[in-house]
Amino acid sequence: MDFSNKIVVLTGGSQGIGKEIALAYGRANGTVIIFDISIEEAEKVSNEIIKNGSTSKSYLVDVTNRESVSKAIKEVIDTFGRIDVLVNSAGVVNTKPFVDVTDKDWDLVMNVNFRGVFYTCHEIFPFMIGAKYGKIVNIASIAGKKGGGFFGNSLYGASKAGVIGLTKGLAREGGPHGINVNAVCPGPTDTKMLEGLQDDVRKSLINNIPLRKFATPKDIANVVLFLSSDLAGHVSGEITDVDGGVMLD
Numbered sequence: 001m002d003f004s005n006k007i008v009v010l011t012g013g014s015q016g017i018g019k020e021i022a023l024a025y026g027r028a029n030g031t032v033i034i035f036d037i038s039i040e041e042a043e044k045v046s047n048e049i050i051k052n053g054s055t056s057k058s059y060l061v062d063v064t065n066r067e068s069v070s071k072a073i074k075e076v077i078d079t080f081g082r083i084d085v086l087v088n089s090a091g092v093v094n095t096k097p098f099v100d101v102t103d104k105d106w107d108l109v110m111n112v113n114f115r116g117v118f119y120t121c122h123e124i125f126p127f128m129i130g131a132k133y134g135k136i137v138n139i140a141s142i143a144g145k146k147g148g149g150f151f152g153n154s155l156y157g158a159s160k161a162g163v164i165g166l167t168k169g170l171a172r173e174g175g176p177h178g179i180n181v182n183a184v185c186p187g188p189t190d191t192k193m194l195e196g197l198q199d200d201v202r203k204s205l206i207n208n209i210p211l212r213k214f215a216t217p218k219d220i221a222n223v224v225l226f227l228s229s230d231l232a233g234h235v236s237g238e239i240t241d242v243d244g245g246v247m248l249d
């Protein structure tokens, strides 16, 4: 896949799945713009992309803050002229039982996972409509289909179900303007998000995955790049599981 001359904005690119997606766009010659609250880590990823011969820039962006998102998008448009691809990977997880969840937990999970996707899409959509071209890929989760359950609680599942609904709605509205909007639902994926899992919990999760392994961030990145490429030109509103077969049951 070749993303030469494509301007890619990616949230949550400083580590984990987002980092791997950023590096993959870099390898595919894309211009990679990272929005993250961990700016130092994000800049390290940008430097790695630049070292390998592509263009990259990181911005300190808190996706829960409209001003922060809007200011960075304006700067990207002023500097690079347009945004061809948006990938929303920033996210946080919560695993508490429902009765222990606080308003603070709700606000954090909903604001990062759901409101953040609303803000980036809302700010970028007008530019994509103007260009009559755009590719958006939102990282949801199988928890959004199962109501948590596998990893992440009901709160996390609800935030990701919101992302799935928004993805479908935006695919409907964006289609007539040449904008494809899709989501990827990873199953358990080896990143810091799953650090600290007890060995027995890890084993039991793996035993419930038909392919008997966690995804790697690269497994997720491969599908994200495909969905945002012109190879997937006729795919929109698709909610794609990358889960080793978990959703079979």
Ligand SMILES: NC(=O)c1ccc[n+]([C@@H]2O[C@H](COP(=O)([O-])OP(=O)(O)OC[C@H]3O[C@@H](n4cnc5c(N)ncnc54)[C@H](O)[C@@H]3O)[C@@H](O)[C@H]2O)c1
Pocket: 011, 012, 013, 014, 015, 016, 017, 018, 035, 036, 037, 038, 061, 062, 063, 064, 088, 089, 090, 091, 092, 093, 112, 139, 140, 141, 142, 151, 185, 186, 187, 188, 189, 190, 191, 192, 193, 194
């Ligand atoms: N790891 C998994 O098993 C798994 C499974 C399903 C879905 N997901 C989803 O994939 C995405 C990436 O997960 P990951 O495992 O790489 O997580 P991670 O914790 O390794 O990375 C999350 C990234 O989001 C950034 N971030 C958090 N809050 C932010 C904010 N307010 N503004 C901007 N950036 C912010 C972090 O700095 C970090 O770079 C998330 O949306 C997550 O819900 C992960």
